[in-house]
Amino acid sequence: MAGCALGCTAALYLGAAWVGHLVLVDFDNIRLSNLQRQILHYDERIGMTKVEWAQLELSAHQPTYSHRDAIYQLDDKHMVAHIAACDLLLDCFDNVSTRDRLNHLCHEQRKDLVSGAAIYLEGPAQRIHLSAGGAMLSCPEPAVR
Numbered sequence: 001m002a003g004c005a006l007g008c009t010a011a012l013y014l015g016a017a018w019v020g021h022l023v024l025v026d027f028d029n030i031r032l033s034n035l036q037r038q039i040l041h042y043d044e045r046i047g048m049t050k051v052e053w054a055q056l057e058l059s060a061h062q063p064t065y066s067h068r069d070a071i072y073q074l075d076d077k078h079m080v081a082h083i084a085a086c087d088l089l090l091d092c093f094d095n096v097s098t099r100d101r102l103n104h105l106c107h108e109q110r111k112d113l114v115s116g117a118a119i120y121l122e123g124p125a126q127r128i129h130l131s132a133g134g135a136m137l138s139c140p141e142p143a144v145r
Helices: 005-016 050-061 076-084 096-109
Strands: 022-025 067-070 088-091 112-116 125-128
Touching: 005 022, 005 050, 005 088, 022 050, 076 096, 088 096, 096 112
Parallel strands: 022 067, 088 112
Antiparallel strands: 112 125
16 A cells, blocks of 8 residues: 555554554655645654654554555565565555556456545545456457457
8 A cells, every 4th residue: 555645544544443464555755745635644754754654653543553564666576575465455556557567466366456546536446356356457458350
């Protein structure tokens, strides 16, 4: 899960709901422009990594919070390892190519994926049952003959 507005909100609620173990993934630092929508971050924390601060904030709310955090841009090697370690993935990335790649890797590993996005005042979300052979977000076009 990434540290965007939806990722911050989801992490806070999942942590408060005593979800057993969260893996937070983001390589970005907190910027002033994040504060109006990313509710885990405060102006005193500008410059810290989003994941570092999220971990501190979630631990303060829930002392038994368990986490494994990743502070780097994801590549296939790291994505495969994180996917394998999770029961369910929540995609809150704001990068279309990362979202698409995560979807393909979840499909390959047959891991369920909840994909959400926040676009202005709308928030589409869907659960993709990849463990049961469900369809991917984007399937390759059939070859034209």
